[in-house]
Amino acid sequence: MVTPARLSPFAAAGWWALDYLDAAKQQLRVLTVPKTPKRWAIGDAGKPTILLLPGVYEHWSFMAPLGDALNTHGYRVQVAHGLGANLLAIPETAERVWRALARIPTPPEGRVVVAHSKGGLIGKRLLVRDVDHRLDLRGLVAIATPFRGARLARYLLDPSMREFDPDSATIVELSSVASVNSRIVSIFGVFDPHLPEGSSLAGATNRLLPVAGHFRILSAPETASAVIAGVESLSAPPEAVAEAAAEVVAAAAESEAEAEAEAEAEAEAEATIAQTSSKGRA
Template sequence: MDTAMGTTTAPREALAVAGGVVLDWSYALWRQVASVAQGRVTTTTVHPPQGVPGGASVTGSSSLTARDDVVLIPGIYEPAGFMDPLRRRLQEWGHRVVVLPELGYNRRSIPETADVAAARLRELGVKDAVVIAHSKGGLVGKLLMTAYTQDALVARMLAIGTPFEGARYSRYAPTRPLRSFYPGHPVLGSLAKNLKVNANIVSVGARVDPLVGRSTQLEGGRNIVLPVTGHFRILASPELMTVVDDFLHDEVGGSGEQAG
């Protein structure tokens, strides 16, 4: 009986994962189209808070104020508006949200992307910001935390689906920007050696991520795995919203590992 149940469960799980992957790519396509339609590709935008500091979901005291900035850094081939659903939620929670359309579709190398982001944040007078980043954006965010310490641009980061350990199959990718995520790439190696800021980073991964797998693990950071299938759709998951809310009301990222 156990064997029969096992053989029945496995195909169902495979179908569920396959369906989740299809939904994941559908979500990515929707966000790409919506970003273009809303003009979030080339327009520089700084979004003011729309809710009370800390948001209605906060219980008890909070250290957040309306002056706290949240900087969104999307992943590769993702325009600034790709993370708009999250941006709107953050505004409702009382944050000024900075997006970086100057990054275009985020096809530059990680160091070049960090240079562009740092220059814009300096222009805006951003200091000790909280970064919420997706995929490649988390690598850019960590570089901002390590190579621009004199500017004090970023204090903490929540990285979502970021391949801190590299993506195994990226060396076979069809484009040069995608091939830069393979394990052992000099930039990833340099970032991995810098452990000091990892305690201020929370790395969130999906239980099933068809693009980066479990390479979101970050030594010395807090690692969270959510019961989600997909590299993109995780951005809209209720589970992630809970993690974001908790992260924004915790002054330190903390360390350790947690499975969702």
């Protein structure tokens, strides 16, 4: 399991300050980017449409740099309006997003969710519900998402933050569902002041970037490159992604079986040599 680095208290405090300074700047972006850019509606019809989901206390504009980067690479980009600062419970928010997506035509090449923090948990819940591929959700690219929860949330009074407690019903429920993990790309930095547990997810594609911060990671060029690569890897239909994952699992099992067979053969050879040596001494 990949986890962020441990820093000295002084270094961690410095990154905390820089991270919140960046968050404050991104909060101001809502004033300069009040509406989604019209160009985001234009893209390559042969590529999936991107749905951006921000984290808690975040407006969709937090993810505007990633939206621009994806659109530049030919992807049409959508946002879920009406979420406000994303303070509602994860199940309720996922339900709202589901209903909103169900009301509009499904893009020919499906959708890929690109999400930050809490948005990644909402995205995973959407994947779990889309078992019949009604919304044709190809996968999820999650950035700094607390898939295993965040123990720091236990000490907070805000209900919207307490939801990230590792023992909360939502985290426990989502953690117990691994069937969609192969369709998730989890991206995180070397240090996240909010998630000491890290964002690594078993069964998913985990990408550790040389970036620090829970918010600063959103505007890092390394993140944009990793997100685009993640979206490209998930662009195939769910059936094809599942088939590819099954092939990887089968190949790993075959490799493990071969290794066990070789180990047994070596053990038998060593036993034969030991018996021969014993007879020679006799």
